Amino acid sequence: MDFTESDEHRDLRAAVGAIAAPFGGAYYAEHARAGTECTELWHALGDAGFAGVNVPEEYGGGGGGLVELALVCEEIAAQGAPILLLLVTHAISAEVLVEYGTDAQRKEWLPGLASGRRKVVFAITEPGAGSNTHKLTTRARRVGDEWVVTGEKYYISGVDEAEALLLVARTGDEGQLSLFLVPTDAPGLQKSVLPVDVMLPEKQFTLHFDEVRLPASALVGEEGQGFRQVFHGLNPERITGAALCVGIARYALSRAARYAGEREVWGKPIGTHQGVAHPLAKAKIETELAALMTRKAAWLHQHGHPAGEAANMAKYGAAEAALAACDAAIQTHGGNGVAQEFGLLPYWGLARLLRIAPVNREMVLNFVAQHSLGLPRSY
Amino acid sequence: MNIVVLVKQVPDTYSERKLSSGDHTLDRDATDAVLDEIDERAVESALQLKEANDGSEVTVVAMGPDRATDAIRKALSMGADKAVHLSDEAIHGTDAIGTAKALVKVLGTLEGTDLVLAGNEASDGRTGAVPAMVAELLGLPSLTHARELTVDGGTVTVRRETDDGVTVLTAELPAVVSVNEKINEPRYPSFKGIMAAKKKPVTTLTLADAGIEPSDVGLSAAWSTVTESNPKPPKSGGEKVEDEGDGGSKIAAFLVGQKLI
Ligand SMILES: Cc1cc2nc3c(=O)[nH]c(=O)nc-3n(C[C@H](O)[C@H](O)[C@H](O)COP(=O)(O)OP(=O)(O)OC[C@H]3O[C@@H](n4cnc5c(N)ncnc54)[C@H](O)[C@@H]3O)c2cc1C
Numbered sequence: 027m028d029f030t031e032s033d034e035h036r037d038l039r040a041a042v043g044a045i046a047a048p049f050g051g052a053y054y055a056e057h058a059r060a061g062t063e064c065t066e067l068w069h070a071l072g073d074a075g076f077a078g079v080n081v082p083e084e085y086g087g088g089g090g091g092l093v094e095l096a097l098v099c100e101e102i103a104a105q106g107a108p109i110l111l112l113l114v115t116h117a118i119s120a121e122v123l124v125e126y127g128t129d130a131q132r133k134e135w136l137p138g139l140a141s142g143r144r145k146v147v148f149a150i151t152e153p154g155a156g157s158n159t160h161k162l163t164t165r166a167r168r169v170g171d172e173w174v175v176t177g178e179k180y181y182i183s184g185v186d187e188a189e190a191l192l193l194v195a196r197t198g199d200e201g202q203l204s205l206f207l208v209p210t211d212a213p214g215l216q217k218s219v220l221p222v223d224v225m226l227p228e229k230q231f232t233l234h235f236d237e238v239r240l241p242a243s244a245l246v247g248e249e250g251q252g253f254r255q256v257f258h259g260l261n262p263e264r265i266t267g268a269a270l271c272v273g274i275a276r277y278a279l280s281r282a283a284r285y286a287g288e289r290e291v292w293g294k295p296i297g298t299h300q301g302v303a304h305p306l307a308k309a310k311i312e313t314e315l316a317a318l319m320t321r322k323a324a325w326l327h328q329h330g331h332p333a334g335e336a337a338n339m340a341k342y343g344a345a346e347a348a349l350a351a352c353d354a355a356i357q358t359h360g361g362n363g364v365a366q367e368f369g370l371l372p373y374w375g376l377a378r379l380l381r382i383a384p385v386n387r388e389m390v391l392n393f394v395a396q397h398s399l400g401l402p403r404s405y
Numbered sequence: 406m407n408i409v410v411l412v413k414q415v416p417d418t419y420s421e422r423k424l425s426s427g428d429h430t431l432d433r434d435a436t437d438a439v440l441d442e443i444d445e446r447a448v449e450s451a452l453q454l455k456e457a458n459d460g461s462e463v464t465v466v467a468m469g470p471d472r473a474t475d476a477i478r479k480a481l482s483m484g485a486d487k488a489v490h491l492s493d494e495a496i497h498g499t500d501a502i503g504t505a506k507a508l509v510k511v512l513g514t515l516e517g518t519d520l521v522l523a524g525n526e527a528s529d530g531r532t533g534a535v536p537a538m539v540a541e542l543l544g545l546p547s548l549t550h551a552r553e554l555t556v557d558g559g560t561v562t563v564r565r566e567t568d569d570g571v572t573v574l575t576a577e578l579p580a581v582v583s584v585n586e587k588i589n590e591p592r593y594p595s596f597k598g599i600m601a602a603k604k605k606p607v608t609t610l611t612l613a614d615a616g617i618e619p620s621d622v623g624l625s626a627a628w629s630t631v632t633e634s635n636p637k638p639p640k641s642g643g644e645k646v647e648d649e650g651d652g653g654s655k656i657a658a659f660l661v662g663q664k665l666i
Contacts, residue, residue, distance in 0.1 A: 033475075034599055037482055041594045075596035088596035 035097060038076075042101040045070050051106030051277065055369035058225040058376075063187050067107055071098070072142020077112070081120055085136035091328040092117070092262050096269035096320060103273020104280075108376060110270065111147070111184045111228045113384065115139060117266040118259035119146035119192050122205065126247030126255050131207060135190065145188035146207070149179040149233060150256065156181075157389050158405075159194075159203075159253075164235060166195040166206060173197075173206065173245065175214075175238040181383070185210055185217050185231040194252055203252030206244045214238040224375035261323070261333045263384045264341040268320040271344035271380055274373050275313040275351035281370070282306050282355035285362075296358070305354035312350055316343035335398055342390040348377035406461040406556065406578075408451045409515060410485065411508060411523040411536070412444040414469050414476035418528050428624055429631035430498050431529055433470065440476035443524030445483070445591040447584050450554055451522050452484045452592070458556070462486050466511050468496060468504065474607070482594035482602035489514065493612045498624025501530070505538035507622050510615045512543065514608075518579055520561065525550050525583040536583035546576035549583045 031039075049067045057064050071077040079094040081087020088094065099112055120139050123132055123146070138144025155161035164177025175195055185191060190207050197204040208215065216234040247255045283306060286297030296302050323336035352374040356363035363370055381387050395401040416422045416436035425432040440448075448465065455461040465480040467473050468491040477488045491511050499507065512518060521540075526533035540547030551563035552571075561580050565572040566587070594602075612619055620626060646655045660666045 033478060034603060037478060037594065037599045037602070038596065041482070041596075041599060045593050074593045075598075079596050083597075088600070090596065090600070094596070 035093075038079075038094060038097055039101050041074065042071075042076050042098050043105055045074055045076065046102040046105035046107045049105070049107050051281075051369055054107040054227070055225075055366075055372050057227040058372040059366075061225075061229055062227060063184075064107065064109060064227050067102070067109065068142040070142075071102070072140065075140075077116065077142035078120075078136075078140025080116060080124075081136050081140040082124060085132055085140060087120075087136065087140040091324075092121070092265060093321070093324045093328045095262070096266055096324040099266045099269040100273040100276075100317075100320075103270045104276040105273075106277045106373075108270050108274050108277075108373070110226060110376065111145070111187070113263050113266045113270065114148040114183060115145045115188070117262035118148045121262045122192060122246065122255060122259040125258050126205070126251075128243070128246075130243065131246065135207070138189075145184060146190045146192055147182060147184045147188040148192045148259070149182045149208075150194040151181045152178055153180050157386060162194065162196060162203065164193070164195045165201075166193075166197050166204060166240070168197070169239075171242045173240040173242065175206070175208070175235040175240065177235050179233040179235075180220060180231075182231045182233055184228045185233065186229055191233075192246065194256055197249055197252075200250065202250035203256065204249050205246035205252045205255055206240055207246055208238065208240060208244065212238050212240070224379050225372040226376065226379075260384070261327050261337040264337040265320060265323045265327060265333070267380055267384055268316065268323070268337075268340035268344035271341075271348035271377060272313060272317045272320055274348040274377055275309060275316075275344070278348070278351040278355035278370065278373055279306060279310055279313065281368075282351075282358040285355075286358050289360075302358055305350070306358065309347060309351040309354050312343065312347035316340060316347045319343055335394070338385070338390045338393045341385060342387060342394075345377065345380045345387065349374070349381060352377045406454065406458045406519045407464070407515075407517050408454060408461060408520045408522060409464045409466055409512060409518050410444070410447050410451045410480065411521065411539070412448065412465050412467050412476060412480055413441045413524075413527045413529075414438050414467065414473040415441045415527055415529040418442070422529070423636070424631075424634045428498060429634050430624065433472075438472060438475065440479040441524055441527050441529075443526065443528070443584065443586050444476075445479075446586065446588050447522045447524050448480045448483055448485060449589045449591040450584055451520075453589070454520070454554075454556055455484075464489065464515060466508065466515075467491070468499075468507055468511070470497075477607060478602045479594065481605045481607075482598040483592055484598055485605075487605055488607040490607055490609045491612075491615055491617075492609055495612055495619055496622050498627060499622045500627035500629060501532045501534045502538060502628060503622040503626050505535050505542055507612075507615070507617050508535070508539055509542045510617045511610060512539070514610065514615060520556065520578055521545070521581040523581070523583045525585050536581055540581035543581065546580040547583075548574045548576055548580060551582050551584045552587050554582060554584065554588065 075088045076098050078087035079090040083089040166173045166175045193206045193208045214236045215238050217231050220230045220232045289296050319340040323340040327333035362368045417439045420436040423432040423435045451463045463485040465485045465488045523536040537547045548563045550565045550567050552566040553564040555562050559578050562575045
């Protein structure tokens with residue numbers, strides 16, 4: 027067994043960190059507070075080829091895989107700039123289009139995803155179907171050589187920033203799932219902002235599809251194979267989500283360690299008190315454990331091995347670690363922990379959200395109970 | 406055009422730098438090591454010249470311990486084509502003159518060099534003398550402290566900026582140019598650059614390979630000797646000025662006292 031990181035990966039971490047550092051926490055917190063896209067960071071990452079690490083070279087990408095994409099997510103977050111939307115644009119949409127997209131779809135969308143200039147977001151969740159995808163009701167009917175979509179989606183991130191969305195809808199008599207590329211300005215598609223109290227650069231949307239007409243060429247992959255195809259993107263989403271959490275935890279802990287080493291209340295740094303130090307040490311341990319599982323999951327996926335169990339465990343561990351790290355960092359800062367000037371709450375909110383999305387903690391525990399332990403299923 | 410860039414791996418300026426207790430040389434293990442910031446700009450200059458002149462090649466030359474390969478890889482991942490690394494235990498403690506002599510020998514292993522680029526000083530030693538010494542030993546024109554650099558046919562022109570003023574220098578190639586920290590903003594290594602770097606040729610030379618006399622390098626050949634060193638004292642509390650309507654003049658008096666104004 028060999029745990030040394032390759033030169034390329036060390037260099038990749040350093041280079042991504044160097045690009046994200048000048049943006050950092052101040053830039054991110056400002057955009058998260060205002061709910062505005064981190065455009066400059068997207069462009070900087072795209073220009074250096076880091077947004078498109080997992081896009082094949084023939085489409086202007088880096089030709090790497092999920093291991094590299096996860097490193098990018100971790101390192102931007104570790105500099106205080108965790109871009110949540112990368113989880114859908116690059117971990118889901120790019121992975122699915124590379125694997126199942128037609129030649130024309132790949133040519134149209136992958137170069138823009140690689141340069142960080144164009145986005146394809148992802149729409150599966152519905153008011154009646156979050157954890158339970160069996161309840162999805164959005165439908166695409168075949169009418170002549172067109173598809174006609176009706177239904178509703180919610181909590182869809184970044185629709186205003188994206189030119190298209192990858193839609194999961196039912197098709198055919200059997201109502202199997204299929205995937206479609208839908209332009210975000212398609213006639214009949216109504217988008218309304220779904221306000222959330224978590225500070226995020228990305229806005230969330232409720233989408234109404236009222237007889238939205240799509241050309242036959244909008245179908246991604248095979249009709250009725252949507253379930254299997256979506257799964258090709260869900261593990262990457264969980265793995266990059268885990269990587270983002272590891273980065274958030276690293277950022278929170280480095281801020282907390284600095285503060286605890288400098289702030290004096292009783293004539294010595296507060297980090298001297300174990301009440302302050304131990305929660306940080308515990309979160310550090312949990313972060314390192316989660317980081318290991320995240321790397322394993324990314325490696326399994328990239329090498330074509332089953333990655334479901336590792337991806338779920340990584341997502342669970344990393345979200346818990348990030349939340350514990352943010353919570354301990356805020357506590358370490360005392361009153362300053364909630365001050366805008368210190369900008370810690372946006373990370374707590376993001377980590378809290380990542381316990382729920384893209385897959386919630388309970389569904390991960392269900393997966394492990396059922397698949398890893400062979401326990402009966404409750405639902 | 407064949408461009409050679411002299412690069413050095415130095416301790417990260419953000420980390421605390423220490424001298425080793427034994428021979429008072431830099432304790433390289435105590436700090437993170439990075440490609441010198443000004444050398445990164447020299448590499449950037451070389452890459453810009455390469456991009457403007459078809460068929461050019463950029464070679465980086467580094468002298469330093471094994472781990473200097475990290476700094477070399479950074480230059481390669483930015484886009485340099487190949488590297489030569491002089492790596493030999495015996496170069497430990499070499500002074501500026503010995504460094505210049507050794508670099509000249511390494512440069513001698515490369516054919517058809519048109520332009521040698523370097524940073525005007527390294528952030529660790531800060532002697533700022535090596536580029537000029539290299540030029541002197543090679544018998545080439547030396548154009549130091551370049552803020553701007555252009556090559557037109559066989560002529561190199563630099564805008565030299567120092568505290569003494571601005572001078573425009575021109576010379577025929579081949580020549581040695583050292584650049585200052587204002588010449589450009591170095592590019593970030595791209596993902597493709599990082600993946601390609603590992604496959605680019607790096608020639609590792611020992612003293613013997615490069616034909617360097619052991620008596621010209623190392624601590625024992627250095628012209629100066631450090632007999633004693635002390636860490637700099639911690640920052641003191643400073644002086645607090647209470648403003649009772651006369652804050653401005655008190656600050657002015659303080660600055661005059663420090664001979665700052
Ligand atoms: C900010 C944000 C951004 C999002 N972005 C997107 C996006 O871009 N695209 C998209 O498609 N979706 C998106 N989502 C949706 C997200 O994936 C869902 O919220 C998530 O999957 C949970 O689904 P739900 O909200 O319907 O919760 P529900 O399914 O209603 O579950 C509610 C709670 O019940 C519990 N629970 C449910 N089932 C079980 C069970 N079997 N056993 C035990 N406990 C259970 C869980 O604790 C869960 O948290 C986003 C959500 C948020 C908050």
